[in-house]
Amino acid sequence: MRKIPAALAVLGLVTVGLAGCSLPGASDCSRPAVSDPDVMDLITVEGETDAEPEVDVYTPLKAPHLAYEDVVAGEGTAITEPNQLMVVDVSVYNGETGEHIVATAYDGDLSRVTSPSQWTQNFPGFEEALHCATDGSRIAVALSPEDMSAEVASSFGLAKDESAVAVIDVRKVYLPAADGANQFNSGFGLPSVVRAPDGHPGLIIPDGAAPEELVVQTIKKGDGPEVTGDEPVRVHYTGVVWGEDEAFDSTWDAEAASLTLDGVVPGFAAALEGQTVGSQVLVVIPPELGYGDQDQGAIPAGSTLVFVIDILGLDAAPEA
Numbered sequence: 001m002r003k004i005p006a007a008l009a010v011l012g013l014v015t016v017g018l019a020g021c022s023l024p025g026a027s028d029c030s031r032p033a034v035s036d037p038d039v040m041d042l043i044t045v046e047g048e049t050d051a052e053p054e055v056d057v058y059t060p061l062k063a064p065h066l067a068y069e070d071v072v073a074g075e076g077t078a079i080t081e082p083n084q085l086m087v088v089d090v091s092v093y094n095g096e097t098g099e100h101i102v103a104t105a106y107d108g109d110l111s112r113v114t115s116p117s118q119w120t121q122n123f124p125g126f127e128e129a130l131h132c133a134t135d136g137s138r139i140a141v142a143l144s145p146e147d148m149s150a151e152v153a154s155s156f157g158l159a160k161d162e163s164a165v166a167v168i169d170v171r172k173v174y175l176p177a178a179d180g181a182n183q184f185n186s187g188f189g190l191p192s193v194v195r196a197p198d199g200h201p202g203l204i205i206p207d208g209a210a211p212e213e214l215v216v217q218t219i220k221k222g223d224g225p226e227v228t229g230d231e232p233v234r235v236h237y238t239g240v241v242w243g244e245d246e247a248f249d250s251t252w253d254a255e256a257a258s259l260t261l262d263g264v265v266p267g268f269a270a271a272l273e274g275q276t277v278g279s280q281v282l283v284v285i286p287p288e289l290g291y292g293d294q295d296q297g298a299i300p301a302g303s304t305l306v307f308v309i310d311i312l313g314l315d316a317a318p319e320a
Contacts (some may be wrong), residue, residue, distance in 0.1 A: 029078050029132040036067035036142075043165055045071045045140045052091055052106045053138070053167045057098035063142040063163040066125040074136020077173040082117040085174040085234060085256055085312070092156065095142070095163030101156050110172050110316035113234075115255065122152045123166070135173040141166040174234055174256065174313035178280035180222035185282075191240075191306050193219055193282055200252045201280065201308045203240045210242040210304035215284040216271045222278020225314055229261040232315040233272060242284070242304035248297070258315050265290045271309065281309045 034040050042058040049072055079086060087110050091103040104112075119126045125147025129139055143164040145153065150160075158164060177199055190211070192204040227233050235257055238250040251257050261269040267285030275281055285305040287293070293301045 029080055031070075031132045033073065034069045035128075036065070039063055039067035039142050040069040040140065043069070043140050043142060045138065045167055049136075049138050049169055050106075050108065052089075052103055053169075055091065055093050055098075055100075055140075055165065055167060057093060057095060057165055059096060059098045061095035061098075061142065061163050061165065063095060063144040063147075065144050066128050066147045067142040068129040069140045070133070070137055071140050071167075072136070072138040074134040074170060076135025077175060078132045078134045079116060079130050079170075079173055080132065081176040082120075083115050083255060084176045085113050085115055086170060087111075087113055087172040088119075089169040089171060091167045093165040093167075094156070094158065095165055096158070098165075101164070106169075113174075113258075113315070122149045123147065124149070126166075126168070129166075129168065133168075133170055135170055137168075137170045139168045139170070141168060172313075172316075175224075175278060175310075176312070177236065178220045178222060178278055178310040178312075180220035180276070180278040180280065183218050183221050185217040185219065187215070187217065190215060190217070191282065191284065193280070193308050200236075201310065202238060203247070203282075203306055203308055205240055205242055205244070205306060210286070211284050212286055214267050214270060214286060214289055215282075217282045218275065218279055219282055219308070220278070220280040222276045222311060224277025224311075227261075227272050227275050227277070227311065227314070229269075229273060231317065232258045232260050234258055234312045234315060235272070236310040236312060237307050239305060239307045241299055242306055248299055256312050265305075267305070268307065268309075271307070272311070275311055277311050277313055279311045281307075281311070283307050283309065 042061055044056040045053050047054040089104045089106050092101045094101055116130050125143045129141045189206055189208050194202050236251045238247050240247050267289030271281050271283035287302045290305045295301050
C-alpha cells in the first residue's frame with residue numbers, strides 16, 4: 001500500500017486550474033444519501049472518519065456510471081460552488097481487484113486547501129459526488145472509466161474499461177459567500193453594495209468628496225469565529241478607487257484570498273479585525289491608511305479605497 005505524505009497534488013494528480021466544474025447553487029442544494037443502491041451495495045466502507053478508511057469491494061466492480069453514497073453525512077457547510085474552498089482526504093482503490101492505489105496523508109492537517117474545480121479536472125465524477133456534500137461527510141464513490149481522466153486512470157494502472165472506487169472525507173468547507181444576517185447601516189454619501197444575479201457583490205461609488213476618516217460598516221453579520229489575526233483569514237473582496245467606476249481588483253472570479261492582518265494596508269486590517277466569519281463588510285480607506293502618496297499598480301497616489309469584503313473562514317496554520 002502506497003501512502004502519499006502530502007495531498008494528491010504532490011503527484012500532480014490535482015492541478016491548480018479553476019475550470020471544469022459547474023455545481024448548482026445553494027438554492028438547489030439537495031442530494032440522495034445513495035445515488036444508486038445496486039452499485040453502492042458492492043462497496044463497504046468502515047473505520048473512523050479521521051483515519052484512512054477500511055474498504056471492501058465486491059470484485060470485479062464494473063461501474064456503468066458514477067454512483068456515490070454518504071457513508072457519514074456531516075452537518076456543516078455545503079459545497080455549492082466550483083471555486084469554493086475545502087479540505088478533503090481521498091483514498092482510491094482498484095475496482096477490478098479491490099486493491100488500494102493511493103491516498104492523501106490523513107494526518108489532520110487542515111492547511112491543504114483545494115476546491116472542487118481542482119479535483120474535477122482529473123476526476124470529473126467528483127462534480128456529482130461533491131454536489132451539496134457537507135463538512136464532516138465521508139462519501140464512497142464508484143468511478144466509471146468516464147469519471148476519471150485518461151492520464152489519471154493510466155497512472156493508476158487501470159485499463160480503459162476498468163472502474164475505480166474513491167472515498168472522500170470532507171474535513172472542512174469554507175463559505176462560498178457571506179451568509180450572515182443583514183444589518184441596518186446609516187450614512188449619507190457612502191458607497192452602496194449591490195449584488196449581481198449570482199450573489200457576487202459590487203460597489204456603487206457616489207458623487208462627491210470621499211470621507212476623510214476610516215469608515216467600516218458591517219453589511220451582513222455572521223455567526224462564525226472572530227477574526228483576531230492569530231490565523232490567516234479567507235476572504236472574497238472587490239476594491240474600487242473612490243471616483244472610479246471599475247474595480248481595480250476582485251477575487252470573485254478566482255480563489256478566495258488568504259490574508260494576514262499584518263500583510264494588508266492598515267485600513268483593510270482594521271475592517272477585518274473583530275469581525276466574524278460569515279460577515280460582509282464595507283470599508284472606505286483614506287490614503288494615509290491605504291497606500292498613501294505612492295502609486296500602487298492601477299491605484300494612483302493619494303487614492304481613497306473602497307472594498308466590500310466577504311469573510312469566508314479562517315485558515316489553519318501549516319503542520320510543522
